[in-house]
Amino acid sequence: AQSVTQPDIHITVSEGASLELRCNYSYGATPYLFWYVQSPGQGLQLLLKYFSGDTLVQGIKGFEAEFKRSQSSFNLRKPSVHWSDAAEYFCAVGAPDDMRFGAGTRLTVKP
Amino acid sequence: DTGVSQDPRHKITKRGQNVTFRCDPISEHNRLYWYRQTLGQGPEFLTYFQNEAQLEKSRLLSDRFSAERPKGSFSTLEIQRTEQGDSAMYLCASSLTPGQIGDEQYFGPGTRLTVT
Numbered sequence: 395a396q397s398v399t400q401p402d403i404h405i406t407v408s409e410g411a412s413l414e415l416r417c418n419y420s421y422g423a424t425p426y427l428f429w430y431v432q433s434p435g436q437g438l439q440l441l442l443k444y445f446s447g448d449t450l451v452q453g454i455k456g457f458e459a460e461f462k463r464s465q466s467s468f469n470l471r472k473p474s475v476h477w478s479d480a481a482e483y484f485c486a487v488g489a490p491d492d493m494r495f496g497a498g499t500r501l502t503v504k505p
Numbered sequence: 506d507t508g509v510s511q512d513p514r515h516k517i518t519k520r521g522q523n524v525t526f527r528c529d530p531i532s533e534h535n536r537l538y539w540y541r542q543t544l545g546q547g548p549e550f551l552t553y554f555q556n557e558a559q560l561e562k563s564r565l566l567s568d569r570f571s572a573e574r575p576k577g578s579f580s581t582l583e584i585q586r587t588e589q590g591d592s593a594m595y596l597c598a599s600s601l602t603p604g605q606i607g608d609e610q611y612f613g614p615g616t617r618l619t620v621t
Contacts, residue, residue: 398547428609430612435614436614437508437509437596437598437611437612437613437614437615438548438596438598438612439612440609440610440611443609484547484548486547489603490536490538490600490603490608490610491538491553491560491561491603492550492561493548493550493610494550495546495547495548495549496547497545497546497547498545498546498547
């Protein structure tokens with residue numbers, strides 16, 4: 395069965411520092427992988443997605459993620475975090491009609 | 506394009522009452538999805554529609570949950586005889602048919618249900 399694990403419940407980084415959020419998945423075939431961000435009172439917004447091809451995916455707001463099949467991982471990165479990046483981040487796997495989300499990682503940004 | 510909207514944004518109800526939530530998708534989107542999100546968890550898929558056809562409903566949480574999309578536009582999610590365990594955020598998303606460019610799911614702000 396497909397599943398997603400986000401090992402870090404909460405991460406705190408200083409503004410300007412780099413960020414990496416971890417995501418590990420279990421999926422029977424080539425996975426469809428997504429990262430979403432959720433700010434309080436807002437709907438989930440898609441940051442980036444991977445279906446096939448280049449394993450380094452660029453997204454919006456300066457985010458990127460790398461698909462590593464050998465490690466079953468799809469970690470999200472940003473070289474320099476801004477205070478406005480504070481939010482909840484969700485990794486998801488699966489086809490559109492059967493998406494499974496991780497439990498999320500809450501990001502706090504220190505000034 | 507005003508995005509996906511959901512109504513109401515908050516609902517407080519007493520246990521045993523029925524509640525209905527509405528979702529208005531992006532107008533050209535023929536796919537519509539419902540999810541539930543409990544505190545500290547990611548969204549959990551419930552059901553989805555392709556136009557007016559409900560193509561998956563086996564993951565609705567119980568037979569107290571039902572959803573409709575009668576004209577292929579807006580959708581409603583109804584919970585009958587609510588229980589305290591139904592307290593959660595109910596999210597709606599819409600998309601183009603998968604396989605089309607720009608077929609990602611766009612989420613609404615959710616309806617937060619509190620059952621007292």
